[in-house]
Amino acid sequence: MMETRGSARRAPRLELVDGGVERRGRWLLRDVDLVIEPAMLTSVVGPNGAGKSTLLRLLSGTWRLTEGKALLGGFDLSALPRRQAARRVAYVPQTVRPTFEFTVREFVTLGRYPHESRLFGTRSADRGWIDRCLDDTDVLALAERRVTTLSGGELQRVLMARCLATEAEVLLLDEPTSNLDLAHGLDLLGLARRLACEGRSVVLVLHDLNAAARFADRVAVLDGGALIAEGPPAEVLNPDLLRRVFRVEAVPLEGSTAPVFDFEPLR
């Protein structure tokens, strides 16, 4: 089982104020007001094309907003130098297989970039921190393997290690469980849960609504580029909303504290 240590600084508040982004004449996301509460696990859900990945890009500051603002601890994220922003907010896009043959250690060390000095590179303190990140995500044994030879589950954990290596207090992960089998998926969600308990804000795009309901403190529902609802899973996820947004018939499962459902196609 994975065990996390590391800094327990409390994460800054990350918010999107009236955020919208237009690409090639189409609004991918518009009028989004969303607060990522510190030290919470927030799950972003929505059908394909709802704007979930776009939302993460805006929150990470890698995409510029067409209108509105992204604020990190009250400060405009776009006004922050990239390196400084990268020390506070880490973003992992949907998994792409690496093509260059870094070793796992080299790959995870890429996450130290915002802390590295241009002249002297990685310092020994950095190296110790890398070891801890590898250990936390249970990939220390893989340290000298080539990233191109990893299985999907191993790669996802290595990506988590790189994300931790940045020491960021806000972690944004786009579909981190999509390539994982059940056990590895649960492991990763458990790790995300623990990171949130330690004080980091974790935002996950998830397709599995029941996993979102079980693990997340808050759920944000997107549809057609708009934020439909946001709040604790028990308040947000109900058969009516699920029918509207996901076009499924949701039958609540008996005997569970979390709002979990059995899904059937609409009739």
Added chain:
Amino acid sequence: MRIAFGGNQAGFWWYMAAGAVLLLAFAGIGLFRGAVPIDEGDVLAVLARHLLPGERAADPSVDTIVWSLRAPRVVVAAMVGGCLALAGAQMQGLFRNPLASPGIVGTSTGAAAGAVFALTFGLAGTFLLAAPLFAVAGALLSLLIVTRIATRDGYTPVTTLLLAGVALNALLAAFNSWLIARSWEQYEAARRIAYWMMGGVTDRGWVHVGMVLPGMVIGCAIAVWFARDLDLLLEGEEVAASLGVDIEKTKRAVLWSAAILTGSAVAVSGVVGFVGLVVPHLVRLLLGPVHRRLLPAAFLTGAWFVVGADLLARTLVAPEEVFLGVVTAFVGAPFFLFLLVRHESEVAVSR
């Protein structure tokens, strides 16, 4: 397929030590052997005269052959090889493609066009530095054109850059052919152009060393400064940006660095093919993709590779000379095909 040396720093230093030994060995052979047989002791005497403090006498003809003909030729060969391999390594990193070459955005064809222009219009006959200067200008101008075309709202997508480079390469190659065809009547100019296009470091003097040096120093400095950023770019622009890389600044710096290096090399040696493609690829296989190791190793490997290739060029059919560009392509191309075939089979197995 990352073969030997692993990712460790010690492996890197062993590789660099071996490269330094090879470079010294090839340079030594280049100094001690040549068309005119000279006694080893006399060569050493000349070297001592120029490199050690104090006055020493030497036979003037021997001195000329060793110090003014052989030595600069070896030095120019090493510099050209280093510059091309380094520029190739940068382009392969920037385009995330191990098949990219230093001139992929049109810089080496641009440099060639500049030099051919200077040669056809007789500028090179009146002013020795005209061809090299026009070559560097041609390389930089090509890059300027390509980046201008590919940039929208301050953003330069690498795929657009690549396509614009391909188009410009074709255009400039046609321009070169046209200039050469135009000069066909003037035998001397046509001969010089043909020789230059085939690439070589024959009869290069210390003045040529001086011509590559500034570009080499500037290009290397920029390359080293942005080495780490290239590591991150290999993981894609989105990941690199999220980890704090200034993507557009890095692209621009790396492109200019490679253009300066390529332009300076082409300016003194003509078009020496395959070094900038094969050498970085090979070094990446051996040492892995981390640019802090890859870039210096590629530079050193390019240096000994071209010094060695030039040895072959002047000894294969001595006293005649084969063109250096022909030798590097003859050695480089089959080796490259070998790598391709290996790579292909590995991809097939892993699927």
